[in-house]
Amino acid sequence: MKSFVREEALAAPLMQANIDTDQIIRMQRLIEFPRGELGPYCLEALRFDEDGKERPAFAPHTPRYRGAGILVAAENFGCGSSREHAVWALIDWGVRAVIAPSFGDIFYNNSFQNGLLPVRLPAEEVTRIAAELERADKPRIAIDLEACTVTTPEGRVLRFEIEPDRRAGLLQGLDDIDMTLLDRALIEQFRRDDERTRPWIYRQTEQAIMKKVLILAGDGIGPEIMAQTRRVVEWFMAHRDVRMDLNEELFGISAWKTHGSLMREATWKAINDSDAILFGATGSPEYAKIPPEHNKFDQLLRIRKELDLFLNLRPVRALPALASASTLRPEVLAGTDLMLVRELAGGVYFGTPRGIETMPDGQRRVVNTMVYTESEIARIARAALLLARAREGRLCSIDKANVLENGVLWRDVVERVHREEFADVELSHLYVDNAAMQLVRNPRQFDVMVTENLFGDILSDCAAMVAGSIGMLPSASMNAPDSTRRQGLYEPIHGSAPDIAGQGVANPLGSILSFAMCLRHSFNLPQEAQFLEDVVERVVSAGIRTRDIADAGQASVSTVQMGDAVMLELERSAT
């Protein structure tokens, strides 16, 4: 809010009693125009005739008063309905203060919430000021809120009365919310005390408040990036109201080497018990050395399947600072903000029959099966439509209905769910081949995209180029909420990158941004998530880059140095 200390401005008389808030701004205008654009409609009926021509009798429109920043009005200015828009309209029109014998109560209060000064002076003084304005060479008035004085065009200095807290707020440019937030420490103290006396106000059960979070760093660059993410997690635990029970388990090759098992019972139990899993990466040439009886499944796929993590969210935003890291032209990327929703628990990844077999003629043959049930399609469609509803309200569903029956059923079910439950969302369809092209041709056209497992895998790599580097992209995988909780697994989209593992050059930001998604979805702390995302964006904008996102010839930082930069920016932003 703009403060008001001292203003010297052109002043215009508007000596008509009982100008109500409906006259100041018509109901219709405040539906049509947002705050900031109400100026042309302020006092519309007084200013213009039925044909929209200026009324010559309206003083503030005459040349000597045009552009006045102070109005001198008659009694009961701003009476009538409580609409705050009346104050906004005056401000939008350029008015900073109104001098009148009296004001409508709510209008008077609203003025202080928006930086407009209402000055109350005795009626005879207001009349005299209006007369002075009429005869002055320069109809200007000075108002000094510190001294509580009005200096008239003829140089008379008049004192006015104003409530001390109102005056203080306006001098500092603080509205009621700002004033209350000055007591932030007191409010927080009250809440800490209150939470001890009345805990049931803040939570339903004794334990519910502690979320269980499990770190699985995994293979390749996983441990390197997760070490940096863990620093960020611990910073939030220490400095923000993020309470969790944080644990870590070995996963992948390190688990094999330590426990002689890729997934020991204790790890599996920890996974099942957790509300959120922060996952690093999986994949290593060393898996080939593990005896097949100990290496029956891909353990990450097993987690996805067992926890039924069907909903995979991959947000893709184009950061201006990283435009040069992409091979796409900056003007194509600019403003992209899309969410790719990938079905994660079905399709060709899990369908049977599958495998390579040798046929009687000695040649080998391979089979994979893309399977979806109606209910599997419906639940991912519902999740995507729900997400679209909370964003721009547009969903693009991707399939291959021109070739695969899988796509025919997909499209049919998505359309049914849309028709029956989400008709308010704008739904479109694309074939996956076209979708891949559209993603790099014009990514801005998308709000939310939904697709099946394999197509989602491919399209999200494609979308990575929009963000500049696959190293920057986070993801969240969630199951269906039951009565008590919804489990989520958060991991960067990139893999274990065995080629750079152990060199300390991997980009930890995809993993750190995955923790931001965890704050948003598992902790329901969107503000904390946004805070972390902003911190990461500032670090990158400051030119701090790991190798994958550095410009050609630009010096790059190590994984740990990137972690340092994020920690420093967290500290700086928190104060």
Add this chain to the structure above:
Amino acid sequence: MRVSADRTELECTDTRSDCLSGAEIVLQCRAETLLTPPCTGYTIPAAMGLHTPATFFDKVWAAHVIRQFDDGVCLLHVDRHLIHDLEAGPRLNDLQRAGRNVARNDLTFATPDHALSSAIGRSTDTWPTGGRLLRAMRRGTAREGIRLFDLGTPDQGILHLVGPEQGITLPGTLLVCGDSHTCTHGGLGALAFGIGSSEVGHVLATQTLRQRRPGTLRLRFEGQLGAGVTAKDMILHAIGRLGTAAGRGHAVEYAGSAVRALAVDARLTLCNLSIEMGAKIGMIAPDDSVYEYLAGRPFAPKGALFDQALEHWRGLPSDEGALFDREEVLDASQITPQMTWGTSPQDVVPIDGYVPDPALEKDAERRQSIERALEYMGLKPGQAIAGTPVDWVFIGSCANSRLSDLREAANVVRGRQVARGVKAWVVPGSEQTRRQAEAEGLHRDFLAAGFEWRSPGCSLCVAANGELIPPGERCVSTANRNFVGRQGPGARTHLASPAMAAAAAITGQLTDVRRLPGAPASVNA
């Protein structure tokens, strides 16, 4: 019947020295608060050692004071903030524009109700204006992580039903909402009141509110209600006797044997119309029926936490000998089924009574007001209220759309037909209520009789959703306001209980439900 107006004159100078907390609150002097604004008087510590004997209201208010300013305004902690479709989108957008965030999304709950079509099979855009608001509400609540009971989900409904049903409303909580009928939640023992748009923004940003302490008024209903008489009749009767300004500047505590005998649903109805008596706050001290009602509800405390809460709640009722700024007593046994005749809830008479004759009114202003109301309502001076033909019947709204209301109406309707020419709607207040009513088969009674059985929302009470009573048509409504144009331009509204509304539907005229089988039985005090 006005038995007593027990005004207690008291000099309050007792400054408690054993004050343990730094935050002290100053209660205004109890003397002469009937019409004058509060003044500073004795000082009590905020959280503990409340000056005793204390009223229920005093205890809850004191537990929420974060600080008191020099001008007597208190900064209060808000335990529960409910937001609806008219406010949510615009206020959350204001907040974002100002670069602010919601302070406590876990204490904020949202559901659309005002600008929503109640048509069966409705969707977001069935009422397009509401659709725009609902979209903004969805985006804003998703952005801030606020729990939204959305259209099409099993828990959507009128906020004043959803709060109690979900166990969001708890005894001793300070609950606010940008809707004047928030006083409803006082039926569960919450200190609940409606707030304005800027205040909604303030609560969103800070989870606190600046508020001047109101005075206290105890309204006792003593004795046993007669057959066919409900909580709605109690409160309409009280408003008729005391007037729409009676509660201005006061928090009303409803007490007395007839109030204690009311079930929770009925208590919510009683408190709902507090604002029509001029009081922002109406509340009833919690008791076992409230605790039983709350146990097991989704957002109510569980296990040991429930027991801890229970211990606290049991200490909330007004202490013996607690002083109220004002006290009124009404004889419950004398209350009969009520029907409004005019354009204010205080324009009310017993169903066997007569519309007033302005000619007999000495006060000129009052005479003119009666004349205007009669002209608007299309009624003749001195005519019997019973027998007036009706065009519409609306059973719904945050006043009377709970399961017990629907049961009372169904009991009257069962096996009968809506009179020819009458359009009759039942709009259950929430999806949960609708499901429960359907499980009992109540919807079949209504549908068989010729009622429409619709989807939850404010519907015809507020006429902000495309649903209106046509000009000049007469509607018996179970809602809480019969203002000029409330149900649509020129619409004529008669407020009454669900049983009375049902009786009007099947007879086609304003009727004493006690003459029909199925009228509510007497509630034993």
